Amino acid sequence: MRRRIGLLIAGLLPAVCLSGCVMGRVYRDHPLDEVKIASIQRGQTSKQEILDLFGPPQEIDARELTAIGVPFEPFVSRRGEKPPVERLVAARYFRYTYTRANAMAVILILFNYGEFDQKSDNLVVFFDGDNKVEDFAFRRETDQLPRYGFWSR
């Protein structure tokens, strides 16, 4: 019996000794300053001020805003009529993001476990036709990343 237990331990020992643990961290872009975000005011802060505060955004809504919603009549040449008026038909926005990911893996001989968790802080700022902030939303998600994967979830 003792010999069998000894053999079992001898068999399991390399499985433990030859195992490994992998941890990885990914950081993309830089954290968003909540003090600066708190200074944004709807209807007052301009697009230029947003650029000054946060720099170039990661995403810009580049939609052409003149194609849809323009009344058909002005295209028909009629004397005395005004030129077509552009109408804002969709939100123009800037998006700022800060992304973090935590990776963790336990590599044993008979069993491997890996985990990859990615979260982002997001700030989206919408502008009206006068290039003033129409609305904005911020959400911090990176603080919800589990530090040691499975064990801290």
Add this chain to the structure above:
Amino acid sequence: MRVARRHLLGWLLAAALASGCTVARYYQDVPLRGDPSVLVEGQSTKSDVLRLFGPPQQIQHQTDGDTFVYAYERTNYSSLRIQDPITRINWFTYTRQLENHDKLVVLFDFAGVVRGVAVDRHTQDMPVL
């Protein structure tokens, strides 16, 4: 007979040691917050949606207005592999990957008023393995 059985056992043990089980998890973003049922079609506005759910992951433009997409994604992967200890040829491999997401889609008209809401939650139904 005994020798043959011992050989067989030894071979199976070696094969078992050369085999392995892998479990992996992938998480993207965080579970949806807020209750979509509070949104009222024709009344709730884009501001209400932004206040309740935060910035959307995607903003899509449609011919009749914008669409906000909120999503939380999870993937569970598991595999079992049994390998020949000498030749390293796989005798048996079984893998399973389950990808699911929670998704909230809010449709607006040009005035920024909610015109449609769709919500789907599937990540909670995922089996452990």
